[in-house]
Amino acid sequence: MTEIKFIVNGKNVKVAVEPYIRLIDLLREKFDLTGTKEGCGVGECGACTVLMNGRAVNSCLVLAGQIDGNEILTIEGLANHNALHPLQKNFLLHGAIQCGFCTPGMVLSASALLNKNPNPDEEEIKDAIAGNLCRCTGYKQIIEAVKETAKEINSPSKQL
């Protein structure tokens, strides 16, 4: 067992774990953050995407022993208390969710993009979510939801 200190969804936490377990298992099993999904387990599908220091990473490819001192954001930490994040709201409005399994990862990849680039073009959106597979193949709605969110962020009149 190793003691690891890190930040998860804005909270400082300390946990004793086997350092070789994967970040996805740490989040789901020790913190009950089951919004992070396991799809392929080899870094190809992006269902397990979380933000690590603001960057999208596959949590199935990070080991618990590597994250000491880092900041992790999961889908549970994206909403502001009871108010949905604009991406979450727009995913609902645009029907960008079908079975929902890819959605947490998809939303987090999109949020990493918008934090870095608030005004992405369609190609940039596609590139940002190229590592998130949606087997219901609702990509068009997802891209529209991201575009709409960018529009809202950039429009000064609209309250987010």
Add this chain to the structure above:
Amino acid sequence: MISSLEILIPKNLNEALSLLVERKNNCRIIAGGTDVVPGLQQGSNRFANSELLIDINRIPEIKSITQTREKISIGGAETFSDMLQNQIVKEELPLLWKACSTIGSVQIRNRATIAGNFVNNAPCADTVPALLVYNATIEVESLSSKKEISIGEFLTGPYKTKLNKDEIVTRINIPIPSKEFRGDFYKLGRRRAVAISRITLAVLTKTQNHMIDEIRIASGAVTPIGIRFSDLEKLAKGKYADDKFLKLLSQKLGEQILNVTGLRWSSEYKLPVVQQMFYQLLKEIEHG
């Protein structure tokens, strides 16, 4: 499932190199983990005796990109995302930049590192053809030695390199190519993102009045390891880069690849594609 492993995160190069000596027989290096973690998870025999992982992500000596008058030096643990955001890499080494941009996905590029791409010498390593045509050299350090060898020398055979167990690839050094060089990188995978390369090609040429002054050609994935084609490079030197010659060169590239690789089930598809793509690359480079 991953069986018991210790993970240590050294803060500087010396600490990491000392660990490699102390724990010589049972430790492995991990950086981005995009290759190591699935390997561990699937119980690959590459990690059969591993008891310790040394995480090299927080070693400042191997994490920067610097430029002097003659060369660009990239830290071995630099991620693809960091390289893509770097203006020097984008402007001076466009083929390497393009190769990095084709790798995996944002999630993979945020973690995976340049040295990690070629230290296991998989034939499909996307940065290798670009590093080959840029004449990159690899800086390798152990506690007691430091050496710098060309990438071609470093990569000895499929899944084999000159890296010893007590060594770390610290830097990748690339001489800044003169502005007269033009070139391109091509990758074919089964899909555009998160795809293992089936064919990669890198070409760098310097022509004067359509006369080939120098050409550097490298391939990956279609050959057992990434290689340069020095015979073709010599053949092309001083030749007039007209359509007829570019076609001949493309045909010869196909023949050379077949020589190196032998006939495979995929040759019937891959060979014409390699030849056609190489011809297209040459034509675009020549005509802009």
